Amino acid sequence: MTDEGRVRVLHVDDDPEFADVTAMHLERVDDDITVETETSARDGLERLRAEAFDCVVSDHDMPGMDGLDFLRAVREEFGDLPFVLFTGKGNEEIASDAISAGVTEYLQKDVGADQFPVLANRIQRAVGERRAKAALEESERQLSTLISNLPGIVYRARNERGWPMEFVSGDAEGLVGYEADAIESGDVAWGDLILASEQDRLWDRVQTCVAAGEPFEVTYRIETADGTVRWLWERGRVVGVDEGVEILEGFITDVTARKERERELEREREFTEGLMDAIDDAFYVVDTTGAFVRWNDTVTEVTGYSDGEIAAMSAYDLVPEAYHDRVDDAIAETVTAGQGTVELPIETSDGDRVRFEFRGGRVEDTDGDLLGVAGIARDISDRKTRERKLEQYETLVENVGDPMYVLDTDGTVRMANEAMADHLGCDRGTIVGSDPTEFMPAEDVERVSEVIRTLLSEPDETWRTVEMRTVDTDGEVTTTENKVAPLVDEGEFTGSVGVIRDVTERKLRERELERYETIVEAVGDPVYSLDDEGVFTYVNEAIEPMTGYSPDDLVGEHIGTIMTDDGIEAGEQLIRDLLDDPEADSGTIEMDVVTRDGRQIPSENNIALLPTADGEFTGTAGVIRDIAERKERERRLSEFASVVSHDLRNPLNVVQGRVTLARETGDVDHLADAAAAAERMERLIDDLLTLAREGETVGTLDEVDLATTAERAWAGVDTGAATLSVESTATVEADAPRLRELFENLVRNAVEHGPDDVTVTVGADDTGFYVADDGPGVPAEDRDRVFDRGYTTSQSGTGFGLAIVEDIADAHGWTVSVEESESGGARFAFTTTPDAR
Structure with a gap:
């Protein structure tokens, strides 16, 4: 006999491939079943003599000793060991001979995986009945000494509807809430306690066993005196006949807790299976050969293979042959190190290849023996696409005509493209690692640095253009325009980037192009120009996504079409201020933009005066920026300032309480708890501020x-x-x-x-x-x-x-x-x- 709860099966079949498939499916269908295989009946007998098994599953048509001879030999040597004849060659004669020889179950092989749950059920039933029988025989042997301590009752009853009790001994009141005397006298009929939905099933089961001359075991529900429903397990048998009616004696006990545990285990099993199938990534378990043992629905979804096909496959079947060595290495690494990661392509049933990242871990049994590898496979096609795009951007940077560079936090040149080297007349090795002042006047470098600092303090502005000069190796000075931006990683400044453009020729045309540069100086946001009456003369395409008006809708219309009266008044006041101040040519107001459907969007309008004609005001140009998110962030920051004090109250109390205890008792161990609470406060502050800045992230x-x-x-x-x-x-x-x-x-x-x-x-x-x-x-x-x-x-x-x-x-x-x-x-x-x- 093997461990209780586990079922060890010896499967004998002369077809080793079918034997392996059967073993895999039985163990997958039922975690409590372990299968060992032999390919001949004689080898099976030797295996039975050497090891303990709970059940034998055998084919019939085998060379040498067939299944029926094997069955007879098992019965002669191993008694009532459960024996299931699982054969593809079935007929009534074989079935009759098998029954005569004492076969426990007879099952004909079928096509497909549906037969294996049936076989597993037959095995469990046969083993369960044998174990129950053995347990019953043992319990009967000990009955005389244990009956007084059993959590239930023993009884004698007539085998009639309702099973009137003639004798009841034990804790009847604890079991059903009624005294034994009330049950024996008939004041309480045992049959009336049994739920109506259970009575016919229970009667049929008992009568079948009685007719066969066998003891009966039944589990059913009753309603106790206080209305509680309980599960009872009963075992009984016929001990005599009185006036033509069988007399039954037996034992009844409460198994409600066991039933509840069984239901809970089943719910947990269903939850686990559902959880695995709910995982978006592919979950799998393979044995040491790479054969699939378990998998979730995602595996079939991403591969296109059915569950039956996956069951007959291994990890090697899903990976192109050129990558099989990497599969071997990955399994070996995971088994040795306990975990491992590898990137491999999966070939789907349609022939497509999809890149996956496999993260696996070693799986062991309770004794620490290796079972296989379990892991998660994640589709990384998108990540690989992003990496390719990054490579493309790097290629673009290297091949673009404008000089580009990246500076470290301390201002050292970290990267320069080939165009930068050409611009300065030296190789990149000379530029990278140097100080920018070697190629630019110190005052220009400082001016660019000041712009970077300003951009870091102005989160709404990500880049700015600075006019500066470069000096090549020959000492030639070139006037350039440097478009600079700070580099930030998770809120931390990590350096800056710049794109340099030679604007010497453009400076010659600057006066002619001033009007157009004013209009397009903030590409990406709505840009407009107005005449001196406030009528649109130009609007770029960015206006439509924001307001719902196309440029054609607005050109010729007054600015009041998309501005509130308050916004118009603020804009007019800013224009008057700019006209009065000869040193100022632009300014910013906050206003609400009115969309076509009447919504109002908080916005920032950067207004500049157009170049004048003979000193006369000719109109304005403006750039409108949606600042709704910024306003929302400001509101959230204000709220979270309040939250900080709220959420810090308890850790602050812990700090104060622990410090007070340390002072009063002299026990410095309290300071460790105070320090931990202080650290918790610091983490909470950081987390709350991060959430306030980043919103719902x-x-x-x-x-x-x-x-x-x-x-x-x-x-x-x-x-x-x-x-x-x-x-x-x-x-x-x-x-x-x-x-x-x-x-x-x-x-x-x-x-x-x-x-x-x-x-x-x-x-x-x-x-x-x-x-x-x-x-x-x-x-x-x-x-x-x-x-x-x-x-x-x-x-x-x-x-x-x-x-x-x-x-x-x-x-x-x-x-x-x-x-x-x-x-x-x-x-x-x-x-x-x-x-x-």
Whole structure:
């Protein structure tokens, strides 16, 4: 006998390929089944003599000793060991001989994978019945000493409808809520306790066993005296006959907990399978030979092969032959190092090749023995396309006619293209690593540096053009126009870039082109020119996406078509100021642009005077920029300034409390907790400011454990006598710090609005996860407002906590709603599954 719960099967079939396919499918269909194979009945007998197996599965038509002879030999030597005849050559005569020889199950081979779940079921049933029989025999042997301690009852009953009990012993009241005397007297009929939906099935099962002269085992549901439904397991047998009616004796016990565990395990299995299929990337498990053991739906979607085809394939079948050595290396690396990564093309059923990144990890059994490799395959075609585009841009930079350069943070030349080398009359090796003052006047370099500093302080302006000079190796000075921009990575200045253009000839035509340069100086934003009456004389194409008006719609119309009265008045005042100040020729106003459909867009209008004719005002030119996002960022920054003080309250209290304890007790260990809280405060400040600047954004997404994150969030909040209950070990793809902040705000909300001993529950369901409490809850009329910024019913709250929760959920692409929890409190439900929204 093998380990309880595991089923070890010996499969004997003279076709080794079919034996291997059968083993693979049985182990895939049922994780509890392990299959060993032999290709002859004689080898099978030797294997049985050497090792313990729970079941034998055998073909019939085999050379030497056929399946029936093998069955007879097994029965003679190994007794009632379950034996399943699984044969492709089936007829009534063979079936009859097999039954006569004591076969446990008889199953004819079929085409396709649907036969293997049936075979697995037959195996489990045969092994289960044998194990149950063995267990029953053992229990009967010990019955006399154990009956007083068994959690149930023993009984004697008449085999009639309702099974009237003549004798009941044991904890009948604990089992069904009625005294044994009431059941024996007939005041409580046992059959009346059985649910109506169970009675016919139960009667038929018992009568079948009684007619066959065999003990019966049944599981059914009853309703106890207090109305509770319980699962009972009963084993009984006929012990005699009274006036033509069989007398039954048996044992009944409560198996409700086991049934609930079975249902929970099944739900967990379904959840795991569903989770794997919900993963966008391809999930796979292969054995050490590369053969597929498990896979999710994405594998079939991206490859175009069916599940049946995948089952007969290995990883090598999906990868072009030229890459098989890399597959070998990747598997070897993963097995040796525990994990590995490789990029390979997959060849689909249509013959297409798609580039994937494979990230795998070593899979072991409970004894640490190697089972294979599990991993995720991610389509990186888009990333490869971006890399190719980067190469194209690099090629463009090298081949463009204008000199280009990149400076480090300290101003050292880090890159220069070939055009730059030609412009200065030297090779690039001389330029790279040098100081720009070697090729440009120091005052010009300083002026460009000042422009870079200005651009860094003006986030709405990304580049600026500076007139400067360059000096080649011959000492020749050239007047140039340098279009410069700072390089920023995640808010940090990393250097600057410049594109130089020789404008010597253009300077000769500058006076003639002044009007046109004024119009197009801000390409990409709406650009216009007005005559002295405020009528459009030119509008570029960028005006239409912003306002809905085409250039043809506006030329000849007054500026008031797209401006409010306040905007017109501000613009006129700016023009008067510019005309009064001979040193000024441009200025900026903030205004609302009015679109064709009546919407008003906050905008910035950079207005410049057109060149005058004989000192007379001839009109203006302007560049309009949409600043709605900037205004929104300013608003969010203001809100988050308030949030900082709100969310820092608890860690600040921890710091103050721990420092006070350290002073009073002299125990410096408190300072470590204070330092940790201070560090938490610093991280929270950084995170809140980042979220304020970037809006509803998140950082790197990883698979984050809900339970661990909830517990860490709980530790960062002053919860007093409150209790945390985590009911799920699920994971969610999230930015871990953002998710922790979400939990902290919900915990703080529950503690601030609930009783001192409030219980906060974190769990997961098919659509996402939830945070519930047993506090007073949220009235139905207030549920639409709890996420509004500034809304609170607590004197100590800021009204931003739940707004932050909603922002974080939105940033992840989730939806959040507030409901009533099972205990009447608040339940915040987060839908993370796209199909559920």
